[in-house]
Amino acid sequence: MAIAQSFSPFLIPPENMVAAPFSPLGSLSVYDSYDETPHVGTRFPNKTTQLSRILEAPNSDELVKDLATLVSHRGVVFFSEQDLDIEKQKELGTRLGELAGKPATSKLHVHPISEQTPELTADVSVISSEGGIARNGYSKSARASAGWHTDITFEPVPSDYAILKLHTIPAVGGDTLWASGYEAYDKLSPAYQKFLEGLTALHDGSGFRKYAKELGTPINDPRGSPENTGSNLQAVHPVIRTHPVTGFKSLFVNRGFTIRIVELHDDESAEVLNYLFRHVAENHDMHVRFRWNKNDIAIWDNRCTFHTATNDYQGLRLGNRVVSIGEKPFFDPSSKSRRAVLGL
Template sequence: MSPAPTSDSVLGSLSVYNSYDKTPHIGTRFPDPAVQLSAFLTAPNSDELIKDLATLVSHRGVVFFSNQNINIEQQKELGTRLGELTGKPATSKLHRHPITVATAELGDEISVISSKGALFRANVNKDKTRASNGWHADITFEPIPSDYAILKMHTLPEVGGDTLWASGYEAYDRLSPVFKTFLEGLTARHDGNFFVKFAESAGIQVQDPRGAPENTGTDLSAIHPVIRTNPVTGYKALFVNKSFTKRIIELSSDESDWVLEYLFRHVAENHDMQVRYRWSKNDVAIWDNRSNFHTATHDYTQEREGNRVVSLGERPFFDPKSKSRREVLGLQN
């Protein structure tokens, strides 16, 4: 039996299409390949559909579509309009990844997610490490990080290569009231300078600027709130991640290490606030990087490749008047 469908109040104009929630806290799927994102771009009510899609993604974390025909230019258009129609700053465009070369075949606004590519190799640790070390939200090392990301997978191994997402809303909600209060208002440094080191070793020039006036220079670091408010939903979310968050500014080094390690484990080990997706050829996932985390599963030997568009949003903020997802929905803690 399929899970209960997402409420019409969140689906809006998308309620005419068959969908179901993958888990109670994160993930909604539109399983019918007749539902095409490319058609959303040209529909008479295109703005309504895309705004409702962005709202759904922000509420449900990640949304999946089956066997899509959307091409690169359409993927870029959709990535742009998701944020524009939900109020992002006019200066925030599509991200240019630091190590995507300007002469790349698909252009510098497309990140090729490949088992053979630079993005995969830039932070690979050859030593045996836990698979859970890969949890992250995209490009949080930028002053203006991502709002939405769109990934279309076109080349897949016969077995393996799943992707997991975890809800930052639920991660926040599961903390004790005292710990929530402690974390609210703290800030943390996010660092992606391993990309600079990789660029130097590979003879690649770091992209500059990278989709927003604030995202400039070759110091790939930024300071963001530990608890962040999503402007689309108004919900509070945990906003630290294993790959990029290095230090909580207001704490001593030892205190910061202890708190961050707990929060990283909190995301990775609570499998009931995660969703795992088994890709099929040309499936598309759209997620909100402001309030979710994700990680790939490197359990395959064959080639795996897809194209990702990363849109830029607003400078992260914490609104002390914002509420948690469970509080708004009336769910028990």
């Protein structure tokens, strides 16, 4: 997949004029929106901005492609009170990746432990406070920071985009936080960045294998790509990856699934990973926190973000998630950081 070409986010203005900053909104600029934080998160607050209408618009391909670009730049994008049904959610998940240039063999992900039901197909993950994917391995006594992860990085071909719609929410609590992988890279010292570039890490989803065994159910196979097959649920990916849409460098290890850095001794690997996990969890200046309302939708890019749910609520929290498969992660030594390209 081709990497986005270098671009200048600032035009050279006439004397005494200030150039407008680069904006990834494109055709979506006709809708009201604002950035939640400088580094991650954009919100479309008006409930009249409906994703169902964007899918049906005469210029739908342009809008959806620009939405994919926006999500890739901003990490996560929020939409209020959406009427998008599950079939349209799956259509959007498919088209985002396709219009952004993912391989033809990459489809919607089938989670290892998703169940096929009369209402939902296996390529839809039920996110429920009652257990399953959302609370696999959850413990009340664990630090909340233990929940930070990036979706399905244990797959040889992991996710590009994910879409979550929550239709049942608690009276209070149950927020979700996202962190920017671009900013996580940029906040590291140049020497540490150089040390990490070119290293690879092992990602492991054995927790789902254990869960399937306890339930007496097989691991789903294949899972959205011809390469995502078998019950091993392990893959090796670059520690620093290049994003194929933006061309930016992003940190690509996460506490949920990354278990060791291949090129380092065990003790060295544990020290480095622990530092990077804390780096993601403790730098709140690269986080955005989203408080859900009923039928809100979040769309995020798993190639450049981490996220975690806040397990602080009582009652039912329930929704449906669609995860798209992207491309095999890669690192291009000639790629640049987000701050370097945007002049931040």
